[in-house]
Amino acid sequence: MPETESQRVLVTGGSQGIGVGIARSFAATGARVVVTGRSPERLAAARERLAREGVAVDVLVADVAHRAGCHRMVAEAADLLGGLDVLCANAGVYPERRIEDLTEESVDEVLGTNLKGTIFAVQAAVPLLAASGRGRVVVTTSITGPSTGYPGLAVYAASKAAQLGFVRTAALELAPHGITVNAVSPGAVRTEGLAGLGADAIEAMIRVIPAGRLGEPDDIGAAAVYLASAGAAFVTGQELVVDGGQVLPEHPDAVSA
Numbered sequence: 578m579p580e581t582e583s584q585r586v587l588v589t590g591g592s593q594g595i596g597v598g599i600a601r602s603f604a605a606t607g608a609r610v611v612v613t614g615r616s617p618e619r620l621a622a623a624r625e626r627l628a629r630e631g632v633a634v635d636v637l638v639a640d641v642a643h644r645a646g647c648h649r650m651v652a653e654a655a656d657l658l659g660g661l662d663v664l665c666a667n668a669g670v671y672p673e674r675r676i677e678d679l680t681e682e683s684v685d686e687v688l689g690t691n692l693k694g695t696i697f698a699v700q701a702a703v704p705l706l707a708a709s710g711r712g713r714v715v716v717t718t719s720i721t722g723p724s725t726g727y728p729g730l731a732v733y734a735a736s737k738a739a740q741l742g743f744v745r746t747a748a749l750e751l752a753p754h755g756i757t758v759n760a761v762s763p764g765a766v767r768t769e770g771l772a773g774l775g776a777d778a779i780e781a782m783i784r785v786i787p788a789g790r791l792g793e794p795d796d797i798g799a800a801a802v803y804l805a806s807a808g809a810a811f812v813t814g815q816e817l818v819v820d821g822g823q824v825l826p827e828h829p830d831a832v833s834a
Contacts, residue, residue, distance in 0.1 A: 584608040584805065585658035585709070587651065589641055589698055590668030591634075592619035594768035595717060597627070598794020599665050602802045604632045611654040613639040613668070641668045641694030642686075651701035661705035663805045666695040667717040669736075671770070673729035684732050691736035692743075699747060703754065712756035713805040716744050717797065720764050723816065724824045737762075741816055748814030757813035759804045764820025766792040785829045788821030 586603045590596045591612025604610045604627070612634050614620045620636040627634055635657050639650035655661045669691045674683055695716055706712025721727050722737030741760055748758040765771065765782045771791070772779075783791060800819045803809055818824065826832050 584662045584711075585655075585660050586610045586663040586665065586805070587654040587658075587661060587702070588612045588665040588667055589639070589650070589694065590614060590717075591665075592616060592623045592636075594770065595763060595766055595794045595797045596667045597623050598796070598798040599667055599717075599801045600634050600798075601627060601630070601632050602795055602798025603663070603665075603805075604634055606802060608663075609658055610634045611637055611657050613637045613641075613650055613654070615640050641698055642689035644693070644697040644700075647694065647697035648701040651698065651705065655705050660709055661702055662709045662711055663713045663715065664698060664702045664706065665715045665717070665801055665805075666698050668694050668698075669717065669733075671730060671733045674732070675729055676731050679732065687732045687736055688739075691733070692739050695740050696743060699743075699758070703751065703756070706751075706756045707754035710755060711807075711810075712751070712754065713809075714744075714747065714751070714756060714758040715801045715804045716740055716758070716760045717801075718744070718760045718762045718816065720762050720818060720820050720824050723762060724818070744816070745814045752813060757804070757809065759809070759812060759814070760816045761797055761800045761804065762816050762818045762820070763797050764792055764818070764823035766794060766797060768794065785826065785832055786821045786823045787825060787832055790821065792819060792821060 586608045588600045591600045592614030600612045640646045718740045719737040722734035723741045744760045
């Protein structure tokens with residue numbers, strides 16, 4: 578695993594699923610980690626779960642859907658950590674709604690957390706990341722939007738494609754500050770939300786993944802750790818797809834051919 582010892586890391590949306598995997602992956606290497614989320618109860622449960630595994634993290638209650646909340650979150654995390662080296666903009670929501678059922682409120686809910694939360698968290702973190710001399714931004718996007726579509730997730734897909742556009746331009750703007758900006762795009766990952774779909778739906782997903790399994794949160798965490806490492810210092814504005822080959826087949830039968 579790439580060396581990240583002594584890195585000071587903020588993971589947004591770190592109370593469950595992929596966020597926990599990212600936090601675990603960094604903390605297990607010796608990095609100091611703060612995770613944020615909207616639910617105090619979920620944050621406490623995540624911290625206790627990681628503590629049972631021998632991994633220590635700090636937690637902060639924060640809502641990234643608003644600029645002021647992002648700036649407050651970053652300032653409080655920097656106070657806890659004594660600065661900031663890595664921002665993992667992972668917070669995201671994915672309510673399923675068909676296009677005909679969308680309202681302004683439902684669109685704002687998704688774009689507020691997924692897109693505005695990324696943009697304003699990065700904005701707030703720039704001075705700290707520049708001061709660190711080794712600033713890294715890792716954004717959790719998705720294959721849904723940049724590479725694929727899925728019925729009921731039109732706004733989620735739009736937000737993820739928009740995140741990727743932001744990553745590419747932010748990489749240009751922040752390069753003079755010595756900050757790299759990259760994205761990890763997960764495929765189907767075994768999380769609490771995915772478990773709610775049921776065994777039949779999960780089995781159908783696995784059948785079209787060449788690797789023959791779902792991703793795990795730690796698979797995404799490992800990719801984030803790499804992009805934040807010294808070994809990725811010359812990598813910026815890029816998307817690292819972590820999907821077990823999910824986007825590769827032209828047809829589902831190609832997996833078993």
